[in-house]
Amino acid sequence: MTTTTSPRSTASWQAADAAHFLHPFTDFQALAAKGSRVITRGDNIYIWDSEGHKLLDAISGLWCVNVGYGQRALIDAATRQMETLPFYNSFFQTTTMPAVELAELLSSVSPPGFKHVFFSGSGSEGNDTVLRMVRRYWDLLGQPQRKVIISRKNAYHGSTVAGASLGGMSYMHAQGDLPIPDIVHIEQPFAFQLGQGMSRADFGLLAASWLEDKINELGADRVAAFIGEPIQGAGGVIIPPETYWPEVQRICDKHGVLLVSDEVICGFGRTGSWFGCETMGFKPDLMTFAKGVTSGYIPLGGVMVGARIAKVLIEQGGEFEHGYTYSGHPVACAVGLANVKLIQQLGLVDHVRDDVGPYLAQKYAELADHPLVGEASSCGLMAALQLVKNKTTSMPFASELEVGMLCRSHCFGNGLVMRAVGDRMIIAPPLVITRAQVDELAGLIKRCLDLTLADVHTRGWLN
Ligand SMILES: *Cc1c(COP(=O)(O)O)cnc(C)c1O
Numbered sequence: 001m002t003t004t005t006s007p008r009s010t011a012s013w014q015a016a017d018a019a020h021f022l023h024p025f026t027d028f029q030a031l032a033a034k035g036s037r038v039i040t041r042g043d044n045i046y047i048w049d050s051e052g053h054k055l056l057d058a059i060s061g062l063w064c065v066n067v068g069y070g071q072r073a074l075i076d077a078a079t080r081q082m083e084t085l086p087f088y089n090s091f092f093q094t095t096t097m098p099a100v101e102l103a104e105l106l107s108s109v110s111p112p113g114f115k116h117v118f119f120s121g122s123g124s125e126g127n128d129t130v131l132r133m134v135r136r137y138w139d140l141l142g143q144p145q146r147k148v149i150i151s152r153k154n155a156y157h158g159s160t161v162a163g164a165s166l167g168g169m170s171y172m173h174a175q176g177d178l179p180i181p182d183i184v185h186i187e188q189p190f191a192f193q194l195g196q197g198m199s200r201a202d203f204g205l206l207a208a209s210w211l212e213d214k215i216n217e218l219g220a221d222r223v224a225a226f227i228g229e230p231i232q233g234a235g236g237v238i239i240p241p242e243t244y245w246p247e248v249q250r251i252c253d254k255h256g257v258l259l260v261s262d263e264v265i266c267g268f269g270r271t272g273s274w275f276g277c278e279t280m281g282f283k284p285d286l287m288t289f290a291k292g293v294t295s296g297y298i299p300l301g302g303v304m305v306g307a308r309i310a311k312v313l314i315e316q317g318g319e320f321e322h323g324y325t326y327s328g329h330p331v332a333c334a335v336g337l338a339n340v341k342l343i344q345q346l347g348l349v350d351h352v353r354d355d356v357g358p359y360l361a362q363k364y365a366e367l368a369d370h371p372l373v374g375e376a377s378s379c380g381l382m383a384a385l386q387l388v389k390n391k392t393t394s395m396p397f398a399s400e401l402e403v404g405m406l407c408r409s410h411c412f413g414n415g416l417v418m419r420a421v422g423d424r425m426i427i428a429p430p431l432v433i434t435r436a437q438v439d440e441l442a443g444l445i446k447r448c449l450d451l452t453l454a455d456v457h458t459r460g461w462l463n
Contacts, residue, residue, distance in 0.1 A: 010035075010038055010050045010051055011035070013036075013038045013050060014035035014036055014038065017035075017036045017038075018031065018032035018035070018036075023036070024159070037049050037050075037412070038050035041069075042057070042065075042069030042070060043068075043069050043070045044068045044069060044070065044430070044432065045057055045058075045068055045069075045429060045430045045432065045433050045437060046069070047069070047417070053415065054415060055412070055415050055416060055417050056415060056416050056417065056429075056437075056440065056441060056444060057069075057417045057429070057430070058416060058417055058418050058427040058428070058429045058441055059417055059418065059419050059426070059427060059428055059429075060296075060428050060429060060430050061296045062291070062296070063233055063264075063265045063270075063291050063292075063428050064290075064291035064292055064294075064295060064296030065295050065296045065297075065430050066268055066269060066270065066291075066292040066295045066296075066339075066343065066348070066430060066431045066432075067295040067339060067342050067343065067346070067348070067430065067431065067432060068295075068430040068431075068432040068433075069430075071295070071297075071339075071342060073338045073339075073341070073342050074294070074295065074297045074335050074338045074339055074342070075297075076338070077334045077335050077337065077338035078297070078298060078331055078334060078335050080334070081098060081330055081331045081334035081335075082331055085330055086330070086331060087329065087330065087331070088330060089325065090323075090327055090328040091323060095328070096328065096330040096333070097330075098330045098331075098333035098334040098336075098337055099119065099328035099329075099330060099333045101333070101337050102117075102333040102334075102336045102337045102340070103116075103117045103119075103328075105337060105340050105341070106289075106293075106302075106304065106336075106340070107304075109274045109340065109344075110274065110275065110287065110304050111274075111275065111277065111278060111283065113283070113306045113307045113308075114287065114304040114305065114306050114307075115307065115310065116304070116305040116310045116314075117302050117303065117304055117305065118133070118302055118303045118305060118327070119300070119301070119302040119324075119326075119327040119328045119329070119333070120290075120300075120301040120302050120303070120324055120326075120327060121299050121300065121301060121324055121326040121327075121329070121332075122158070122290055122299055122300075122301045123157075123158050123163070123262075123264035123288060123289070123290030123291060123301045124157075124158025124159050124160040124162075124163035124301075125158075125160065125163075125301055125324060126158075126264070126288040126289065126290055126301040126302055126303050127157045127158050127160075127162055127163045127166055127227075127262065127288050128158075128160055128161075128162040128163065129288075129302075129303045129322065130166075130225075130227065130260055130286055130288055130303055131149065131162045131166070132320075132322045133286065133303065133305070133309060133313065133320075133322075134149065134224045134225045134258055134260070134286070134309075135147060135224060136313065136317065136320065137224075137258070137309050137312055137313065138224050140312050140313070140316050140317055141312065143221070145221060145222055146221060146222060146223060146224045147182045147222065147224055148182045148183070148184060148218055148222050148223050148224055149166065149182065149183050149184075149224055149225045149226070149227060149260075150184055150185070150186060150211060150214055150215070150223060150225070150226045150227070150257075151166050151167070151168055151183060151184070151185050151186075151226075151227050151228065152168050152185055152186055152187065152188045152189075152228055152232075153168040153170070153185045153186070153187055153188050154168050154169065154188045154190070154232060154235040154236070154238070155167050155168040155169075155185070155188065155227075155228065155229060155232060155235060155262075156168075156169065156229070156232070156233060156234035156235055157227065157229075157262055157288075158264075159172070161176075161178070161180060162180070164176075164178050164179070165178045165179035165180045165183045166179070166183055166227055168185045168188070168235075169234075169235075184214065184218070186210045186211055186213075186214050187207065187210055188207070188232060188235065188238060189203070189204060189207035189208075189238065189240035189241065189244045190232075190236075190238045191203045191204075191240075191241060192374070192375045192386055192394070194207070195207075195241075196394065200241040200242075200243075201241055201242070201243045202243075203241055204240060204241030204242065204243030204244035204247065205243050205244075205247055207240065207241075207244055208243070208244050208245075208247035208248045208251060209247075211226060211248055211251050211252075212251045212255075215251065215255050215257065220255040220256065220257065223255065223257050224257070224258060225257060225258035225259065225260050225285075225286075226248065226252055226257055226258070226259055226260065227260040227261075227262060228248070228260075228261065228262065229261075229262045229263075229264075229265065229266065229276070230245065230261055230263070230266045230271065230275075230276025230277050230279065230280040230282075231265070231266055231271065231276060231280070231379055231382055233264075233265035233266075233382065233426075233428070234265075234421070235421065236384060236421035236422065236424040236426060237377070237382050237383060237384035237421075237424070237426040237427075237428070238384075239377050239378075239379045239382075239384075240280070242280075242281070244280075245277070245280040245281055245282040246281050246282060248282065249281075249282040249283065258285045258286070258308075258309070259282065259283075259284045259285050259286075260284055260285065260286045260287075260288065261275070261276065261277040261282070261284035261286070261287045261288070262287075262288045263275050263276055263277070263287045263288060263289050263304075264288055264289060264290045264291050264301070265291060265292075265382070265428065266279070266382075267287070267289045267291075267292055267293070268289070268291075268292030268293060268295075268339075268340070268343060269292070269343055269348050269349040269352050269380075269431050270292060270352070270380055270381055270382060270428065270431070271352070271357075271379050271380035271381075271382065272349065272352040272353030272354075272357045272379075272380035272381075273349065273353065273380075274349055275287060279379065279380065284306065285306045285308050285309055286303055286304065286305060286306060286309060287303065287304040287306075288301070288302075288303050289301060289302055289303070289304065290302070292339075293336050293339065293340070294332060294335045294336045294339050295339045297335050297339070298331060298332045298335045299326075299332060300329065300332035300333065300335070300336050302327075343431070346432065348431040348432065351431065351432075352380045352381050352431055353380065355435070356381065356431075356433055356434070356435060356438055357378075357379075357380040357381060359435050359438050360378055360381060360383060360438050360441075360442075361378045361383075363438060363439075363441075363442035364376040364377070364378045364383055364385075364442075366442070367385060367442065367445060367446065367449070370446070370449050370453075371391055371453060372387050372388065372391075372449050372452060372453050372456075373385050373386065373387065373388070373391070373449070374386045374387065374388030374391060374394045374396075375388075375394075381427075381428060381429055381431060381433070382426075382427070382428045383426070383427050383428075384424050384425065384426045384427075385424070385425040385426075385445070385449075386423065386424050387403050387404060387407065387423040387424070387425065387452070388423070389461070389462060396423060397423055397456070397461060399422060399423075401456075401461055403423050403452065403456060403461070404420030404421070404422055404423040404424065404425060405420055406452055406455055406456070407420060407425055407448055407449070407452040408420040408425070410448040410451040410452055410455075411444070411445075411448045414444060414447055414448055414451070415444060416441070416444040416445065416448060418445065418448070425445075427441070427445075429441060
């Protein structure tokens with residue numbers, strides 16, 4: 001065995017990374033040529049890379065670090081549970097205390113009617129569980145032909161076979177013959193793209209009517225469920241008009257269709273309520289969660305099961321032939337428990353709803369005046385800036401110019417992590433962010449927009 005005394009250089013980490021680690025959603029060869037940024041530590045809303053650069057992490061890791069980095073309560077909870085019982089299964093009529101306690105706590109913070117939880121290891125697995133449960137529900141009710149799940153284009157529901165099928169990302173469907181049968185997609189409620197010239201309220205009703213059109217086309221007796229994110233996250237922080245979700249609810253109720261809210265991003269305070277469906281005004285039958293349940297400190301996901309489905313599964317179902325080795329993992333649940341309690345202790349849901357959420361909205365209203373910005377929108381601590389070539393006509397840049405990526409690289413260069421979805425710049429900062437840090441964030445965004453504007457100007461892309 002050899003021991004090295006000098007620490008590995010960034011280049012050496014990058015070389016080993018490129019040689020062995022296939023990253024998710026990555027062009028392997030292109031990344032190898034460029035080299036990964038090596039992130040070494042985090043504290044509060046900031047992260048540092050191996051070259052010592054400090055970055056304000058405005059995307060919370062990947063929409064998950066709701067309580068920020070370095071929270072002692074979560075670290076201690078994991079340590080204690082690992083020392084006591086690092087793992088035990090819940091398959092064979094056994095349970096563990098952290099799983100029970102977290103299940104209890106989750107039902108207490110969920111909307112009324114959600115008394116049960118099925119645990120998974122991730123959001124994708126949670127949506128696999130949704131698919132299994134929804135179809136099982138209709139089988140048990142003697143309507144096995146009710147199989148079709150309606151979702152939306154540009155939705156993100158994960159990357160397993162069921163998750164990617166439920167999702168509406170065409171570039172994902174293009175690889176691996178997806179979606180699987182009996183999953184269909186309607187258009188998304190994206191007012192900026194599809195509702196120009198209409199009031200937001202009217203567009204919301206129109207977008208919801210596409211669901212009813214699809215139900216009528218298929219026949220309601222074939223439709224099992226509708227699934228959606230209250231606010232589409234990975235699709236570009238697309239905030240539907242206020243009229244949308246209540247109308248979707250009305251349509252689902254009318255046709256007996258189950259309603260599933262994918263709360264993987266919107267859950268745990270992100271929108272200023274415990275769950276996004278509460279902010280958007282609807283009452284789902286199932287809620288998928290992951291990410292914010294542990295603030296990303298450890299993998300955990302699951303499905304909150306509402307009364308309508310729980311009753312049938314429990315009273316008529318017999319054995320449900322589904323589960324994961326890590327369903328109710330004691331360490332993950334202990335961290336989830338500490339995380340949810342910390343959100344309560346710090347009052348983060350109110351902090352988002354009453355303080356930093358409205359304050360961020362104010363800052364975004366100012367950013368809306370920037371010449372590059374065609375639309376600025378936010379809800380709680382999710383926000384988007386649509387970059388456009390022409391502010392008055394909302395004309396977009398040609399997509400091959402990759403103006404969003406240009407802006408993103410200015411962000412990295414100036415100490416800010418902001419994500420680009422096409423030319424839509426999106427953020428979802430940790431919920432612990434303060435007003436002073438929102439000022440810092442808005443200042444960084446402004447500087448990066450100015451630098452991007454100067455670039456597109458120099459390159460003659462504004463003409
Ligand atoms: C991230 C995400 C998922 C998938 O969660 P994983 O933990 O990556 O499997 C599902 N739905 C939504 C809305 C997400 O944002």
